[in-house]
Amino acid sequence: MDKLFKYIIAIFIACTLTGIFIALNIPRSKLTFNEKMRLSKIIAECNTDLPREIGTIGYLDSMSFADETITYAVSVKGDDRIIQVYSDNYDEFKDMLKYSFIEMNGQGNLGNTFAHSLETKGLNICFKISTENKKSMSWNITGKELSAFVDSCKLSPTTALKKVIDMQIKIANLKLPVTTSDSPKATTVAINSIVGDVKDESCLLQSIKCEGNNLLFVYKVNEEGAKDIKRLKDREEDLDFMDAFVQELAQDKDVQEFIGMLALSHSNMVLVYREKASAKQFSLTLPYTILRNHCKVPQNLLSIN
Numbered sequence: 193m194d195k196l197f198k199y200i201i202a203i204f205i206a207c208t209l210t211g212i213f214i215a216l217n218i219p220r221s222k223l224t225f226n227e228k229m230r231l232s233k234i235i236a237e238c239n240t241d242l243p244r245e246i247g248t249i250g251y252l253d254s255m256s257f258a259d260e261t262i263t264y265a266v267s268v269k270g271d272d273r274i275i276q277v278y279s280d281n282y283d284e285f286k287d288m289l290k291y292s293f294i295e296m297n298g299q300g301n302l303g304n305t306f307a308h309s310l311e312t313k314g315l316n317i318c319f320k321i322s323t324e325n326k327k328s329m330s331w332n333i334t335g336k337e338l339s340a341f342v343d344s345c346k347l348s349p350t351t352a353l354k355k356v357i358d359m360q361i362k363i364a365n366l367k368l369p370v371t372t373s374d375s376p377k378a379t380t381v382a383i384n385s386i387v388g389d390v391k392d393e394s395c396l397l398q399s400i401k402c403e404g405n406n407l408l409f410v411y412k413v414n415e416e417g418a419k420d421i422k423r424l425k426d427r428e429e430d431l432d433f434m435d436a437f438v439q440e441l442a443q444d445k446d447v448q449e450f451i452g453m454l455a456l457s458h459s460n461m462v463l464v465y466r467e468k469a470s471a472k473q474f475s476l477t478l479p480y481t482i483l484r485n486h487c488k489v490p491q492n493l494l495s496i497n
Contacts, residue, residue, distance in 0.1 A: 222312075222313065222314060223260075223313045223314060223315070227313075228257075231257055232257050235255045235256065235257050235262070238255050239254050239255055242254050242255070243267075244488075245445070246266070246381070246449060247381045247384065247445045247446035247448070247449040247450075248269070248384065248445050248446055249268065249269065249379075249380065249381055249384075249446070249449075250266055250267050250268040250269055250321075251266065251267050252264065252265075252266055253265045253266060253267050260314055260315055260316060261315070261316045261317065261318050261332070262315060262316070262317050262318070263317075263318040263319075263320060264317070264318070264319050264320070265320050265322070266319065266320065266321045266322070267321070267322050267323075267324070268321055268322070268323055268324075269324065270323065270324070271323065271324070271325065272323050272325050272327045274323055274378070275323060275327050275328075275329055277363070277377070277378050278321065278329050279329065281363050282329075282331075284359055284362075284363060285331060286331050286333070287359065288356050288359055288360075289319060289331055289333060290333070290338065290341045290342075290345075291345075291347075291352045291353075291355055291356050292352075292356065293306060293307050293338065293341075293342055294342060294345050294347055294349060294352035295349045295352045295353050295356070295453065295456055295457040296349070296456050296457075297342075297349045297352075297457075298349035298350070298456055298457040298458030298459065299456055299458060299493055299494055299495060300495065302456075302493065303342055303349075304342045304343075307335070307338040307339045307341070307342045308339050308342075309335075310334075310335030310338060310339065311335035311336050311338070311339035312335075313335065314335065315335050316332060316333065316334045316335055317332075317333050317335075317338070318330055318331065318332045318333075319331045348404075348405075349456070349457035349458055349459070350402055350404070350405050350406070350407055350457050350458070350459040351402050352457065353407065353453055353454070353457045353459060354400060354401075354402045354407060356382070357382050357386070357400060358400070360380045360382050360383055361383065361387075363377070363378060364376040364377050364378050364379060364380070364383055365377040365378075366383070366387065368397060368398060368399050368400070369396065369397065369398040369399065369412070370387060370396050370397045370398075371396065372393055372396070381446045381449040381450055381453075382450055382453070384446035384447075384450075385444070385446050385447045385449075385450035386400075386409050386450070393414065394413060394414045394416065395411050395412070395413050395414075395465075396411060396412050397409060397410070397411055398410045398411060398412050398466065405458060405459055405460055405480070406459070406460045406462045406477075407454065407459045407460070407461055407462065408462040408464055408475075409461070409462070409463055409464065410464040410465075410466065411463065411464065411465050411466070412465075412466050412467075412468055413465045413466070413467060413468065414467075414468055414469075415467065415468075415469060421463075421465050421474065421476060422474065424437065424476055425474055425475075425476055428476060428477065431482070434478070434479075434482055435482050435485065437478075438451070438478055438482050438483060438485075438486050439486050441486075442486040442487070448486065448487060448488065449487075449488070451483050451486055451487040452487035452488050452489045454480070454483050454487075455480065455483050455484045455487045455489050455494055456489060456493075456494075458480055458495065459480060460477055460478065460479050460480050460483075461477075461478040461483060462475055462476070462477050462478070463475060463476045463477075463478070481496075481497070
């Protein structure tokens with residue numbers, strides 16, 4: 193399979209970040225002419241910081257406002273076959289968009305605030321993706337539809353993030369536990385970050401679990417890999433060391449984006465390792481308080497604790 197075909201975008205949280213600023217700056221009443229001008233000005237200011245790279249997957253190119261709709265334009269790397277993947281899973285991608293707002297509720301109910309602001313103002317959102325050959329596809333969600341969804345969804349932010357990851361794994365045609373015979377049909381920021389190289393037998397993802405604010409990723413590792421992790425485990429209480437460890441992980445562009453998803457959902461990342469030979473299990477917890485310091489999410493949006 194052509195390597196470029198593997199790049200598919202599923203990082204809608206990153207696309208919505210700028211929208212949070214808009215939601216927090218709009219008064220609670222129907223949009224007047226002056227407010228439309230103000231909204232257009234805010235979007236123009238946001239565009240001065242774009243395009244913004246999204247891991248190795250693509251770019252958030254621009255935002256625009258017309259016909260009561262805020263549009264996020266995203267370009268994806270790869271060829272036009274990506275469009276077919278989106279088309280085949282159109283409804284699933286729209287659901288992921290909606291669940292991204294539940295994830296943002298990990299930060300002072302920001303997802304609900306944004307969604308209700310859109311409905312109150314009579315606004316809609318649109319996400320438009322384009323390939324390098326200018327083929328495109330769009331998802332449109334009305335403020336009323338989004339507001340109804342966030343009100344009806346009872347999932348916690350961490351559980352919503354797990355659901356989005358599960359959907360991405362399904363779209364990528366992967367099954368857990370991952371084996372070396374698997375070959376993902378498409379990759380996302382999350383898959384690049386947590387699955388890794390499925391041809392590498394030293395560390396293969398077995399399952400993903402959610403326990404409160406903890407998102408657990410269970411891996412099977414060989415003896416050599418287990419030794420390295422045990423050394424890290426011995427330093428888990430050394431917060432300076434753990435901070436440096438997460439900083440090193442964040443050098444990977446996709447991992448940095450994924451850390452942002454964890455931070456928005458106010459989740460801890462727990463890496464659970466099972467030795468192949470002995471079946472012994474040990475875990476390493478990367479707490480939210482450290483993860484939040486190493487992502488692209490504006491720090492003023494993230495709670496301290």
